[in-house]
Amino acid sequence: MTRKKVKLAYIKNDVARKATFKKRKKGLMKKLSELSILCGIETCTIICSPYEKKPEVWPSTMGVHKTLARFRKMPESDQSKNMMSQESYLRKNIEKMEEQLKKQHKENHEKEIEQMMYQSLAGDKLIKAMTNVELNELGKLVEKNIMEIGEKIESLKKIMRTPPPPPPPPQRLRTKLQILRARQHVN
Amino acid sequence: MTRKKVKLAYIKNDVARKATFKKRKKGLMKKLSELSILCGIETCTIICSPYEKKPEVWPSTMGVHKTLARFRKMPESDQSKNMMSQESYLRKNIEKMEEQLKKQHKENHEKEIEQMMYQSLAGDKLIKAMTNVELNELGKLVEKNIMEIGEKIESLKKIMRTPPPPPPPPQRLRTKLQILRARQHVN
DNA sequence: AAGACTATTGTTAGCGC
DNA sequence: CGCGCTAACAATAGTCT
Numbered sequence: 001m002t003r004k005k006v007k008l009a010y011i012k013n014d015v016a017r018k019a020t021f022k023k024r025k026k027g028l029m030k031k032l033s034e035l036s037i038l039c040g041i042e043t044c045t046i047i048c049s050p051y052e053k054k055p056e057v058w059p060s061t062m063g064v065h066k067t068l069a070r071f072r073k074m075p076e077s078d079q080s081k082n083m084m085s086q087e088s089y090l091r092k093n094i095e096k097m098e099e100q101l102k103k104q105h106k107e108n109h110e111k112e113i114e115q116m117m118y119q120s121l122a123g124d125k126l127i128k129a130m131t132n133v134e135l136n137e138l139g140k141l142v143e144k145n146i147m148e149i150g151e152k153i154e155s156l157k158k159i160m161r162t163p164p165p166p167p168p169p170p171q172r173l174r175t176k177l178q179i180l181r182a183r184q185h186v187n
Numbered sequence: 188m189t190r191k192k193v194k195l196a197y198i199k200n201d202v203a204r205k206a207t208f209k210k211r212k213k214g215l216m217k218k219l220s221e222l223s224i225l226c227g228i229e230t231c232t233i234i235c236s237p238y239e240k241k242p243e244v245w246p247s248t249m250g251v252h253k254t255l256a257r258f259r260k261m262p263e264s265d266q267s268k269n270m271m272s273q274e275s276y277l278r279k280n281i282e283k284m285e286e287q288l289k290k291q292h293k294e295n296h297e298k299e300i301e302q303m304m305y306q307s308l309a310g311d312k313l314i315k316a317m318t319n320v321e322l323n324e325l326g327k328l329v330e331k332n333i334m335e336i337g338e339k340i341e342s343l344k345k346i347m348r349t350p351p352p353p354p355p356p357p358q359r360l361r362t363k364l365q366i367l368r369a370r371q372h373v374n
Numbered sequence: 375a376a377g378a379c380t381a382t383t384g385t386t387a388g389c390g391c
Numbered sequence: 392c393g394c395g396c397t398a399a400c401a402a403t404a405g406t407c408t
Contacts, residue, residue: 002387002399010227019393020387021226027385028222031215031402032232033276037346039208040197041236045219048229089220089245159224189382189404202375207404209376214402218385 005148008155018051025049029058094156101149192335195342205238212236216245281343288336 011017025047036043045058198204212234223230232245 002385002397004387005400006387008221008224011225015392016387017226021222021228022393023386024218024222024225028215028218029276030385031211031218034193034195035208035211035215035234037195038198038211039204039236041208041234043232043234045230045232047222049226050228089216189380189384189402191404192383193404203404206376210403217402 008152008159021049021051032058090156090159094153097149097153097156101146101153104146104149195339195346208236208238219245277343277346281340284336284340284343288333288340291333291336 011020028045032043032045035041047058198207215232219230219232222228234245
């Protein structure tokens with residue numbers, strides 16, 4: 001029941017990775033379908049997974065060829081424009097989160113000051129009703145938030161540091177020995 | 188605040204469609220990125236929208252070429268296998284929902300019988316505590332559910348009946364007159 | 375037009391079968 | 392192994408700025 005908050009990193013456990021792959025691929029196909037229906041546009045995707053011998057293609061091979069033709073029509077130089085590489089996508093993400101982190105820090109600081117004011121000046125009745133315990137927990141929540149954002153940034157940076165495709169996908173064909181070994185791994 | 192439950196159909200209102208497109212494209216890119224990181228696989232997408240002069244490509248032009256090469260490598264005959272066309276995707280969807288509809292109907296029937304039993308046999312204290320009003324509302328909820336599933340099936344079927352790409356995407360260049368006319372449309 | 379916000383709906387991780 | 396379930400998490404439609 002989704003107990004973890006998803007750590008954005010290669011899933012080492014083979015079984016879990018495959019399950020996640022299937023579920024998420026399904027979700028993606030649905031979203032792609034919705035996008036093309038809602039907005040009346042053309043899209044195509046190719047997914048190369050070790051679970052199928054052949055790349056999976058959507059919405060159809062014909063559709064892919066059609067969209068591809070359109071893509072190949074434009075001059076080489078233009079093909080590089082308007083593209084969002086995984087790297088720049090991640091970089092942008094990091095920037096945004098660092099901004100968020102700053103904002104959260106600032107907010108935290110303001111909250112602390114506010115709290116001090118209430119404690120020393122005997123503020124509004126509603127606020128007085130809050131016990132110190134509650135205020136403390138509020139503070140902890142904020143700190144947790146900050147921690148989480150920081151961790152996320154770290155993990156994104158880590159992904160960017162590692163060579164292009166994260167860890168190499170597992171070999172398609174394995175000996176029985178390898179399979180047995182794999183089973184001993186825990187994620 | 189997401190007040191509607193999303194009617195899966197071409198969005199006629201130009202402004203709303205564009206906003207939805209941008210939001211959903213962003214969400215898609217994120218999900219694609221996550222899939223490739225979590226599962227360590229290769230993916231690529233091409234999106235042809237009227238909002239950009241050139242097809243948008245992800246994760247990068249190079250990535251697309253690489254994935255394409257892999258795609259083109261397989262024999263023509265194989266390219267058609269393992270593919271899920273939009274049509275078969277939708278058809279599968281419809282089947283599943285019709286099953287769900289049957290199930291819901293059955294459940295509803297059972298609930299009705301249960302309710303009658305309780306009313307005539309003076310059942311458990313907890314159940315007796317439910318007023319008739321509450322039971323009535325429960326029934327209405329179930330019916331609403333059934334209605335919604337039915338509507339969804341209808342709308343999916345409608346999509347399948349209409350020719351491939353839903354309504355033709357709007358022209359890229361429009362005269363001022365056309366723009367003014369478009370503004371008068373309400374979704 | 376482009377972002378921020380937030381009530382809602384939608385997706386999915388971990389289980390149990 | 393793969394499916395169905397459901398709490399927990401994520402995406403997003405409509406709104407305001």
